[in-house]
Amino acid sequence: MLALNAHLRVWVAAEPADFRCSIDGLARRVRQKLAQDPFSGGVFVFCNRRRTAVKLLVYDGQGFWFCQKRLSQGHYRFWPQEAPGKLLAAHALAVLLSGGDYAAAGGIPE
Numbered sequence: 001m002l003a004l005n006a007h008l009r010v011w012v013a014a015e016p017a018d019f020r021c022s023i024d025g026l027a028r029r030v031r032q033k034l035a036q037d038p039f040s041g042g043v044f045v046f047c048n049r050r051r052t053a054v055k056l057l058v059y060d061g062q063g064f065w066f067c068q069k070r071l072s073q074g075h076y077r078f079w080p081q082e083a084p085g086k087l088l089a090a091h092a093l094a095v096l097l098s099g100g101d102y103a104a105a106g107g108i109p110e
Helices: 023-032 090-097
Strands: 010-013 043-047 053-059 064-070 085-088
Touching: 010 090, 023 043, 023 053, 023 064, 043 090, 085 090
Parallel strands: 010 043
Antiparallel strands: 010 085, 043 053, 053 064
């Protein structure tokens, strides 16, 4: 179970990911592109090129959680453009995944 709390670190990759990647491929991308440790317990969020789907990768101390959400219509309009990625406040993840504007929701941590 993924609990969204104020201490959760959420990294959103700006560059689209190849969605043929599995856990190992996205963990490699976390290390190389985001310069973060995939075993840190943070949530790493990736989108596909058309921004119609997202994948989440998180390590819970025992193994990786690997989740995907694909929209039935439309695309994610608000996606961080800052390279390589952006650190968001935990509550902004829910806003981002629902297609909302994470910045308007105060999603950038202090």
